[in-house]
Amino acid sequence: xxxxxxxxxxxxxxxxxxxxxxxxxxxxxxxxxxxxxxxxxxxxxxxxxxxxxxxxxxxxxxxxxxxxxxxxxxxxxxxxxxxxxxxxxxxxxxxxxxxxxxxxxxxxxxxxxxxxxxxxxxxxxxxxxxxxxxxxxxxxxxxxxxxxxxxxxxxxxxxxxxxxxxxxxxxxxxxxxxxxxxxxxxxxxxxxxxxxxxxxxxxxxxxxxxxxxxxxxxxxxxxxxxxxxxxxxxxxxxxxxxxxxxxxxxxxxxxxxxxxxxxxxxxxxxxxxxxxxxxxxxxxxxxxxxxxxxxxxxxxxxxxxxxxxxxxxxxxxxxxxxxxxxxxxxxxxxxxxxxxxxxxxxxxxxxxxxxxxxxxxxxxxxxxxxxxxxxxxxxxxxxxxxxxxxxxxxxxxxxxxxxxxxxxxxxxxxxxxxxxxxxxxxxxxxxxxxxxxxxxxxxxxxxxxxxxxxxxxxxxxxxxxxxxxxxxxxxxxxxxxxxxxxxxxxxxxxxxxxxxxxxxxxxxxxxxxxxxxxxxxxxxxxxxxxxxxxxxxxxxxxxxxxxxxxxxx
Amino acid sequence: xxxxxxxxxxxxxxxxxxxxxxxxxxxxxxxxxxxxxxxxxxxxxxxxxxxxxxxxxxxxxxxxxxxxxxxxxxxxxxxxxxxxxxxxxxxxxxxxxxxxxxxxxxxxxxxxxxxxxxxxxxxxxxxxxxxxxxxxxxxxxxxxxxxxxxxxxxxxxxxxxxxxxxxxxxxxxxxxxxxxxxxxxxxxxxxxxxxxxxxxxxxxxxxxxxxxxxxxxxxxxxxxxxxxxxxxxxxxxxxxxxxxxxxxxxxxxxxxxxxxxxxxxxxxxxxxxxxxxxxxxxxxxxxxxxxxxxxxxxxxxxxxxxxxxxxxxxxxxxxxxxxxxxxxxxxxxxxxxxxxxxxxxxxxxxxxxxxxxxxxxxxxxxxxxxxxxxxxxxxxxxxxxxxxxxxxxxxxxxxxxxx
Numbered sequence: 027x028x029x030x031x032x033x034x035x036x037x038x039x040x041x042x043x044x045x046x047x048x049x050x051x052x053x054x055x056x057x058x059x060x061x062x063x064x065x066x067x068x069x070x071x072x073x074x075x076x077x078x079x080x081x082x083x084x085x086x087x088x089x090x091x092x093x094x095x096x097x098x099x100x101x102x103x104x105x106x107x108x109x110x111x112x113x114x115x116x117x118x119x120x121x122x123x124x125x126x127x128x129x130x131x132x133x134x135x136x137x138x139x140x141x142x143x144x145x146x147x148x149x150x151x152x153x154x155x156x157x158x159x160x161x162x163x164x165x166x167x168x169x170x171x172x173x174x175x176x177x178x179x180x181x182x183x184x185x186x187x188x189x190x191x192x193x194x195x196x197x198x199x200x201x202x203x204x205x206x207x208x209x210x211x212x213x214x215x216x217x218x219x220x221x222x223x224x225x226x227x228x229x230x231x232x233x234x235x236x237x238x239x240x241x242x243x244x245x246x247x248x249x250x251x252x253x254x255x256x257x258x259x260x261x262x263x264x265x266x267x268x269x270x271x272x273x274x275x276x277x278x279x280x281x282x283x284x285x286x287x288x289x290x291x292x293x294x295x296x297x298x299x300x301x302x303x304x305x306x307x308x309x310x311x312x313x314x315x316x317x318x319x320x321x322x323x324x325x326x327x328x329x330x331x332x333x334x335x336x337x338x339x340x341x342x343x344x345x346x347x348x349x350x351x352x353x354x355x356x357x358x359x360x361x362x363x364x365x366x367x368x369x370x371x372x373x374x375x376x377x378x379x380x381x382x383x384x385x386x387x388x389x390x391x392x393x394x395x396x397x398x399x400x401x402x403x404x405x406x407x408x409x410x411x412x413x414x415x416x417x418x419x420x421x422x423x424x425x426x427x428x429x430x431x432x433x434x435x436x437x438x439x440x441x442x443x444x445x446x447x448x449x450x451x452x453x454x455x456x457x458x459x460x461x462x463x464x465x466x467x468x469x470x471x472x473x474x475x476x477x478x479x480x481x482x483x484x485x486x487x488x489x490x491x492x493x494x495x496x497x498x499x500x501x502x503x504x505x506x507x508x509x510x511x512x513x514x515x516x517x518x519x520x521x522x523x524x525x526x527x528x529x530x531x532x533x534x535x536x537x538x539x540x541x542x543x544x545x546x547x548x549x550x551x552x553x554x555x556x557x558x559x560x561x562x563x564x565x566x567x568x569x570x571x572x573x574x575x576x577x578x579x
Numbered sequence: 580x581x582x583x584x585x586x587x588x589x590x591x592x593x594x595x596x597x598x599x600x601x602x603x604x605x606x607x608x609x610x611x612x613x614x615x616x617x618x619x620x621x622x623x624x625x626x627x628x629x630x631x632x633x634x635x636x637x638x639x640x641x642x643x644x645x646x647x648x649x650x651x652x653x654x655x656x657x658x659x660x661x662x663x664x665x666x667x668x669x670x671x672x673x674x675x676x677x678x679x680x681x682x683x684x685x686x687x688x689x690x691x692x693x694x695x696x697x698x699x700x701x702x703x704x705x706x707x708x709x710x711x712x713x714x715x716x717x718x719x720x721x722x723x724x725x726x727x728x729x730x731x732x733x734x735x736x737x738x739x740x741x742x743x744x745x746x747x748x749x750x751x752x753x754x755x756x757x758x759x760x761x762x763x764x765x766x767x768x769x770x771x772x773x774x775x776x777x778x779x780x781x782x783x784x785x786x787x788x789x790x791x792x793x794x795x796x797x798x799x800x801x802x803x804x805x806x807x808x809x810x811x812x813x814x815x816x817x818x819x820x821x822x823x824x825x826x827x828x829x830x831x832x833x834x835x836x837x838x839x840x841x842x843x844x845x846x847x848x849x850x851x852x853x854x855x856x857x858x859x860x861x862x863x864x865x866x867x868x869x870x871x872x873x874x875x876x877x878x879x880x881x882x883x884x885x886x887x888x889x890x891x892x893x894x895x896x897x898x899x900x901x902x903x904x905x906x907x908x909x910x911x912x913x914x915x916x917x918x919x920x921x922x923x924x925x926x927x928x929x930x931x932x933x934x935x936x937x938x939x940x941x942x943x944x945x946x947x948x949x950x951x952x953x954x955x956x957x958x959x960x961x962x963x964x965x966x967x968x969x970x971x972x973x974x975x976x977x978x979x980x981x982x
Binding site: 378 | 757764930941
């Protein structure tokens with residue numbers, strides 16, 4: 027009995043001590059108390075506590091909830107934030123609700139069981155104030171922080187970085203001990219520094235400024251900048267701090283500028299890859315065969331429409347449809363190309379101006395055909411899931427997957443074509459015919475057949491370009507027109523009959539365009555590029571990489 | 580005495596004109612037709628009462644005037660393409676520039692009758708909150724200055740572009756694509772509001788020209804007559820150039836450029852001259868076009884317009900001058916008809932026309948007529964055959980066969 031009372035006395039005194047301690051270490055009391063209550067009450071009990079009127083009590087319940095290791099907690103908190111958490115007026119059971127036709131569909135909090143529908147009178151929303159909302163968000167972030175997946179933890183930390191306080195500082199310090207993922211650790215350090223930069227201790231401040239100098243977050247930059255600017259006015263801030271802040275600010279700005287440069291470079295590459303895809307087919311028909319094909323843009327359009335049709339045919343499998351569309355577009359556009367060659371162009375070899383006019387006529391016919399069949403409105407081709415979203419390298423640089431894939435894809439097409447022309451039998455025959463038709467003929471090569479297939483190859487690649495373009499823009503009858511002049515510019519700029527020239531030409535024009543854009547605006551940048559090419563052609567009429575030797579004439 | 584002198588001069592001019600039209604049967608018929616139009620149209624529109632069957636509504640007068648402007652543009656292209664072998668895919672740009680110069684004059688004439696009532700600034704500038712007239716708008720309130728700009732601006736652009744292109748010997752298809760890029764760049768530029776030419780909407784809502792109300796029938800007929808006069812004079816001027824020694828050199832350049840160069844001619848000078856002159860003609864056509872249709876916008880710069888123009892010339896028969904005019908009239912009439920009756924079919928028809936003309940009618944309608952009638956001497960036939968397939972191209976065909 028005595029022992030018992032002694033132990034209970036001990037318990038009480040410990041509790042008092044804890045409270046006193048907690049008063050000094052501000053964040054501690056809540057945690058401590060919550061831990062206690064978590065031990066004492068089960069999950070269900072805490073949940074029922076939420077159904078109280080007083081916000082203070084609710085806060086206590088939330089604290090308790092934050093220390094329950096249960097996956098249901100996250101769901102409950104989210105529902106609360108979305109105002110979907112109610113309790114029954116009759117027995118104060120907390121429920122999830124969903125509004126269905128004016129009635130409320132109830133689901134049990136504990137096991138998601140359906141509890142039927144009720145009228146609004148029977149239930150009452152668990153209301154929140156801003157303070158509680160903030161608390162819930164913090165708890166949710168904390169839950170994320172203990173997630174086994176590093177990526178989830180990282181996003182949790184990032185969420186917390188938006189608003190740092192003494193509480194988050196404490197939390198970060200605690201987390202830092204257990205964390206082993208580098209990226210998360212870095213983010214945590216940034217978070218600690220964000221709090222510590224407000225410290226009154228100069229050396230802590232200096233360390234924090236140094237850490238923030240490595241960060242690219244806008245909030246970090248704002249804090250450092252504030253210090254650097256404030257330091258300029260206020261006398262009471264240490265000179266060292268000011269200098270450190272200025273230095274860090276410079277560093278942040280420097281790396282932001284660097285990433286902006288990388289981003290622009292990537293956009294340039296992305297535009298260049300589109301140009302490359304559009305021009306690469308042309309560099310075969312125009313460069314190798316010497317045929318001016320003004321319907322090239324429409325062949326691209328046909329490729330894009332093929333993608334659209336294939337998506338209509340397989341609506342349940344958008345992810346695969348794009349893959350299927352690549353060979354399909356190649357075949358469809360290639361067949362159309364062969365038809366054009368057999369039907370019109372073969373009568374006009376050696377008369378480039380007539381070819382230009384005839385193929386322009388064909389382009390008009392194809393445009394109108396598409397308009398009549400698919401309607402003149404733009405069609406939207408869906409982007410498969412694996413191509414959407416973006417790759418966030420850091421908080422200053424994010425690269426969208428569709429553009430990244432198209433850059434890779436264009437290079438794949440380019441090198442595949444290069445290998446095909448150099449290594450395959452057909453490539454050999456093609457080069458033979460273009461270099462010396464008579465000799466090739468006498469060696470037993472069917473030159474007319476090679477002509478048709480070469481043209482088909484160039485057209486097919488235009489179709490493949492259409493598949494890629496359908497992922498970037500809307501598909502409409504005028505899709506091709508937008509690219510025809512650009513593709514000719516690329517081919518002429520790079521040097522006719524030179525695939526490498528086309529590659530260099532496309533990427534350099536794309537990059538130049540994107541670097542001019544912020545300075546001159548999109549339209550003016552395009553005009554400037556056009557004017558530049560016009561002037562460039564005057565000084566080097568054969569392009570960047572002119573063909574030399576016998577092939578030149 | 581003085582009277583005698585005048586009549587002498589008149590006679591001299593007359594004989595010169597006769598000289599120009601000698602051995603140009605098609606041209607003579609065409610000019611007679613145009614002059615007849617110049618008499619019939621005003622009479623039928625102004626003098627015949629509206630109830631009469633012979634009455635010609637004003638919209639037809641405007642439509643005919645529009646066709647004749649296009650005919651003048653086609654004539655300009657035929658001069659460079661048919662005779663000099665320069666296939667310009669940017670001639671509509673010169674046309675539009677001339678049109679804009681005229682449009683600017685008409686815009687200034689609106690004065691304070693615009694929607695915003697600003698005596699100095701055109702409506703769109705007030706709308707964009709501009710405070711003062713941009714420097715390049717000065718002088719356009721004077722008719723003579725605007726008319727000067729109608730020829731100077733396209734001429735200067737053609738001169739600079741041609742000087743750069745011909746000097747570095749950019750020829751054939753490359754030149755065509757460059758001219759297309761030129762008009763495309765201008766299209767993009769004129770779409771910008773910052774350019775100060777009304778952006779997307781262009782210049783419109785004109786009130787009067789030289790004090791005459793643009794909506795009145797008499798003004799419209801006068802504009803039509805001015806178009807006829809310009810077309811006839813331009814035709815004679817082109818004919819004069821073609822028949823002159825210079826014209827023969829130009830044709831030689833078309834057929835064998837290197838050979839002419841080796842003979843000691845400065846090929847690029849000839850090309851430059853003819854290109855610039857042609858651009859000026861196109862500018863005049865544009866200037867006549869704008870007051871008749873009442874609007875000029877950046878759409879006129881679209882590459883499609885330039886290339887459509889090529890098919891007019893090709894259909895009519897290039898290298899004949901009058902063929903270009905006939906082609907322009909025929910295609911535009913067809914366009915008016917089709918876009919009204921079967922709008923879906925028009926692009927099919929136009930596209931088909933391109934293919935058919937290049938494959939089956941290399942000499943155009945004129946060539947077809949000549950072949951059908953067979954009334955022409957053997958000598959002439961041989962000549963026209965040579966003209967239809969410029970040697971520079973046939974040489975390439977030869978080369979291709981050889982290689």
